[in-house]
Amino acid sequence: xxxxxxxxxxxxxxxxxxxxVKAILSKILTYWYLFVLSILICFSLSVxxxxxxxxxxxxxxKILVQDDNxxxxxxxxxxxxxxxNAGIPKNNIDDQLEILTSRNLISQVVAETQLxxxxxxxxxxxxxxxxxxxxxxxxxxxxxxxxxxxxxIVNVLNGREFVLENKKGGPSIKAHFGDSVRLKQYTLVLKxxxxxxxxxxxxxxxxxxxxxxxADFLANxxxxxxxxxxxxxxxxxSYTNPNKGEAVIEQLMKDYLAANLENKKRIADxxxxxxxxxxxxxxxxxxxxxxxxxxxxxxxxxxxxxxxTQMLMQNQVKNTDELNAQATQLAIxxxxxxxLYKPGNPxxxxxxxxxxxxxSAIDSYNALxxxxxxxxxxxxxxxxxxxxxxxxxxxxxxxxxKGFDNYKHNLIVEFNEKKKQGLSIxxxxxxxxxxxxxxxxxxRKQSIQQDLYQYLLQRKEESSIAKTSTFSNTRIIEHxxxxxxxxxxxxxxxxxxxxxxGIIIPTIYIGLKEFLxxxxxxxxxxxxKTSIPIVGEIGHKTSEEALxxxxxxxxxxxxxxxxxxxxxxxxxxxxxxxVLLFTxxxxxxxxxxxxxxxxxALALGGKKVVFLELDLRKPKFSINLGxxxxxxxxxxVISDQADYHSILKPTWFNxxxxxxxxxxxxxxxxxxxxxxxxxxxIDQLKRDFxxxxxxxxxxxxxTDALLVEKFADITFYVVREEYTHKPQLNLIxxxxxxxxxxxxxxxxxxxxxxxxxxxxxxxxxxxxxxxxxxxxxSEEESKGLFKNIxxxx
Numbered sequence: 194x195x196x197x198x199x200x201x202x203x204x205x206x207x208x209x210x211x212x213x214v215k216a217i218l219s220k221i222l223t224y225w226y227l228f229v230l231s232i233l234i235c236f237s238l239s240v241x242x243x244x245x246x247x248x249x250x251x252x253x254x255k256i257l258v259q260d261d262n263x264x265x266x267x268x269x270x271x272x273x274x275x276x277x278n279a280g281i282p283k284n285n286i287d288d289q290l291e292i293l294t295s296r297n298l299i300s301q302v303v304a305e306t307q308l309x310x311x312x313x314x315x316x317x318x319x320x321x322x323x324x325x326x327x328x329x330x331x332x333x334x335x336x337x338x339x340x341x342x343x344x345x346i347v348n349v350l351n352g353r354e355f356v357l358e359n360k361k362g363g364p365s366i367k368a369h370f371g372d373s374v375r376l377k378q379y380t381l382v383l384k385x386x387x388x389x390x391x392x393x394x395x396x397x398x399x400x401x402x403x404x405x406x407x408a409d410f411l412a413n414x415x416x417x418x419x420x421x422x423x424x425x426x427x428x429x430x431s432y433t434n435p436n437k438g439e440a441v442i443e444q445l446m447k448d449y450l451a452a453n454l455e456n457k458k459r460i461a462d463x464x465x466x467x468x469x470x471x472x473x474x475x476x477x478x479x480x481x482x483x484x485x486x487x488x489x490x491x492x493x494x495x496x497x498x499x500x501x502t503q504m505l506m507q508n509q510v511k512n513t514d515e516l517n518a519q520a521t522q523l524a525i526x527x528x529x530x531x532x533l534y535k536p537g538n539p540x541x542x543x544x545x546x547x548x549x550x551x552x553s554a555i556d557s558y559n560a561l562x563x564x565x566x567x568x569x570x571x572x573x574x575x576x577x578x579x580x581x582x583x584x585x586x587x588x589x590x591x592x593x594x595k596g597f598d599n600y601k602h603n604l605i606v607e608f609n610e611k612k613k614q615g616l617s618i619x620x621x622x623x624x625x626x627x628x629x630x631x632x633x634x635x636x637r638k639q640s641i642q643q644d645l646y647q648y649l650l651q652r653k654e655e656s657s658i659a660k661t662s663t664f665s666n667t668r669i670i671e672h673x674x675x676x677x678x679x680x681x682x683x684x685x686x687x688x689x690x691x692x693x694x695g696i697i698i699p700t701i702y703i704g705l706k707e708f709l710x711x712x713x714x715x716x717x718x719x720x721x722k723t724s725i726p727i728v729g730e731i732g733h734k735t736s737e738e739a740l741x742x743x744x745x746x747x748x749x750x751x752x753x754x755x756x757x758x759x760x761x762x763x764x765x766x767x768x769x770x771x772v773l774l775f776t777x778x779x780x781x782x783x784x785x786x787x788x789x790x791x792x793x794a795l796a797l798g799g800k801k802v803v804f805l806e807l808d809l810r811k812p813k814f815s816i817n818l819g820x821x822x823x824x825x826x827x828x829x830v831i832s833d834q835a836d837y838h839s840i841l842k843p844t845w846f847n848x849x850x851x852x853x854x855x856x857x858x859x860x861x862x863x864x865x866x867x868x869x870x871x872x873x874x875i876d877q878l879k880r881d882f883x884x885x886x887x888x889x890x891x892x893x894x895x896t897d898a899l900l901v902e903k904f905a906d907i908t909f910y911v912v913r914e915e916y917t918h919k920p921q922l923n924l925i926x927x928x929x930x931x932x933x934x935x936x937x938x939x940x941x942x943x944x945x946x947x948x949x950x951x952x953x954x955x956x957x958x959x960x961x962x963x964x965x966x967x968x969x970x971s972e973e974e975s976k977g978l979f980k981n982i983x984x985x986x
Contacts, residue, residue, distance in 0.1 A: 216717040224703055232695030239691025245319050246687075248679035252438035254428040254446055255671035258289050286418055288557050289426060289667070293416045293449060297567060299407050302445045306437075307331070309406040313397040315346065320397055324437035328388040329370075331398055334380045344399040347383070349392045355383065360397075410441075425670065435675035442673035453667050460559050461656045464541035468653040471528060475649060479642040486635040506633070512615045513637045517644055519608040523601065524645060530597045533590050537562065540593075541656075551596045558589045713917045719939065722922040725910070725929065728764065729757035729940040731787065733914075739786055739817035742793040743846055751790075757940070758794040764907055764938065770879040773886045774905035778893035778921035782913040783942040785813050785888050792886040796849035800883040803841070804852045805875075807901055808890045809862035812855035818844060825856030830868045837874055851882070862890075866900040875904050893924050899933055908934050913942045 221228065292298060303309055312327040313320035329347065344360040350367075357366040357374060368374050374381040379400065401409070413431040428446070432438030532540045539559040565582045572579050619630075713719060719727065731753050734741070742751045765771040775788040785808070792802040806814040807826065815822040820842055829840050837853065844850040853874075859865055878885050887905065889898040902908055910925045928934040 235695035249681040776898040777911040825854035827856030
């Protein structure tokens with residue numbers, strides 16, 4: 194018998210552990226209709242979403258920013274290149290990126306391309322944005338600076354009249370093409386274009402505020418460079434109409450080039466003005482020097498220089514040339530540095546060749562000065578944009594001052610070095626007549642002024658040429674072009690997401706249902722909670738009859754009881770009488786029903802069976818059989834009689850079945866079950882019967898069953914599907930572990946085959962009719978959380 198028990202245990206018991214794939218698949222197959230319905234709905238919604246979502250194209254363009262170095266700077270000075278500071282940028286690509294996303298430039302593009310006005314062809318379920326195909330020209334004049342987006346429908350009556358409707362409601366306006374339609378926020382003028390007008394079609398358009406349009410543009414516009422060393426700028430723009438997107442990017446590049454050329458001309462004007470002032474000053478100084486030199490020669494009768502100092506003069510001339518070059522650089526730097534102390538004026542750039550690597554920083558400074566001048570036309574000094582530019586100017590000015598100081602320091606060092614050489618030469622020349630030395634001084638000063646004058650004339654000519662030039666230092670290398678196909682919406686991904694959601698939603702529903710459900714729904718729930726063997730599975734039935742197993746019965750449930758009878762032969766000792774005890778966690782799980790029909794099945798097999806009704810608190814056994822319960826176990830225990838035959842009653846359905854009913858409900862049922870007469874009664878019954886089937890009270894509510902368990906050979910613990918709570922299985926586990934129950938086995942009752950779980954049968958619909966409490970009243974069957982939500986039974 195032990196081997197048989199072990200086999201049944203191994204076959205039926207599975208403790209909590211790994212994932213049961215078979216149970217999961219069983220659940221999926223049970224709710225297959227939910228998956229099919231959810232997938233159909235979610236996939237259909239994804240198809241609708243993909244169809245109604247406006248397609249978005251990517252539009253690209255490319256411009257090249259060339260270095261704006263003045264002419265004549267073809268050779269680099271190694272000493273000057275070493276003066277470059279890490280904080281001074283080598284090119285102005287970052288500045289150009291900022292200009293491309295500046296509000297002024299974008300605002301100009303919005304006005305020129307009417308980007309704030311979107312035109313649509315309205316179909317049944319969606320509106321398609323059209324551009325060149327739109328047959329109506331729309332002019333917008335804003336009446337208020339604070340506007341919100343509004344959408345309109347144009348119903349064309351004929352080639353001359355139309356009706357304008359606001360999508361948000363309001364009266365319709367009938368007007369002629371070309372008439373002004375004055376609204377609260379703006380005045381509209383609609384005109385016919387050369388595109389044919391279809392009077393049967395429905396057209397629409399929406400108007401955004403300038404701020405909202407600029408914000409939308411910047412959100413979908415991305416200028417970038419492939420790397421830091423490149424001078425090319427890639428323009429990427431996403432828009433719902435490829436033709437209009439191309440027009441917007443093309444206009445942006447044209448406006449950017451025009452603004453760049455205009456800035457170039459402004460800087461040239463500033464440079465010419467600076468050079469003119471310097472030419473006047475140098476010309477005056479040169480004239481005074483020539484007059485003094487002429488006077489000196491006349492007073493001293495000096496007409497020519499002798500050859501006796503020729504060698505010394507050659508060295509002096511060489512030294513003088515080098516000093517002249519250094520002095521010229523210092524003069525230019527000092528004059529340019531003065532412009533940094535005059536805020537609001539650009540620094541001349543056509544003379545910036547003399548300041549080496551500071552050219553790029555000067556360009557950035559001039560760009561900020563010009564930007565501030567443009568902003569000052571419409572903004573005050575207290576405006577955040579003006580203050581931001583002022584802060585940038587201050588930072589750039591500090592960088593330039595530092596660069597100028599470093600460069601001047603190096604020039605002064607070189608100048609002093611040359612000057613020392615000159616002093617040495619002067620010492621040799623001091624031996625010549627004083628007149629000769631003074632003559633040479635005049636020549637040197639005259640040479641310095643003449644070189645500076647020639648340099649300024651050259652730069653003025655270059656600036657004049659630059660001003661009249663029609664070429665910008667930037668150019669378009671790739672015109673605006675949209676991709677052949679839209680990159681959004683990505684329909685395969687949307688369909689895949691719809692399919693995934695179609696699977697996820699019912700999975701979450703089933704998972705939540707299982708998580709929130711506290712009742713046993715399948716064999717898998719039992720096997721996860723306990724390792725106690727399951728010896729019988731009884732299906733569900735709708736009949737109200739308690740007795741299902743009779744000599745003539747051939748129903749599925751009666752066969753299940755006969756199968757349980759067969760299993761019982763492997764659990765008991767057939768050579769002696771056996772006591773079978775039936776209990777459960779709570780009332781309503783069907784222990785009385787099971788004990789009655791199993792006893793009937795045993796009697797049909799030729800065994801003598803006696804039912805002992807020891808559920809003294811709420812006896813149902815006698816009631817179910819329609820037998821009198823006035824005289825029974827209670828009368829036997831409290832009386833002096835020792836013979837049980839006075840309380841033994843035959844049953845009407847089988848001559849081998851007898852019943853000892855509970856008798857009147859006592860006030861102290863536990864004490865009566867502890868009476869020694871119970872043990873004597875069972876010993877007497879063992880002599881006369883093969884099986885003693887005891888129906889006791891639920892062990893989860895009262896201890897009555899534990900008082901009787903010591904007389905039992907086998908204890909059947911009844912579990913009812915969709916009724917017994919999962920945590921209640923912990924009770925039988927604890928009783929077995931504490932040896933309060935010796936040979937427990939589980940019988941599963943009321944199994945619904947259509948549920949699709951692994952416990953199946955055709956079951957019954959029998960129960961006590963009351964719930965968790967155990968007393969003398971009537972309680973309704975308790976419902977689980979999911980049943981309360983969905984109202985299922």
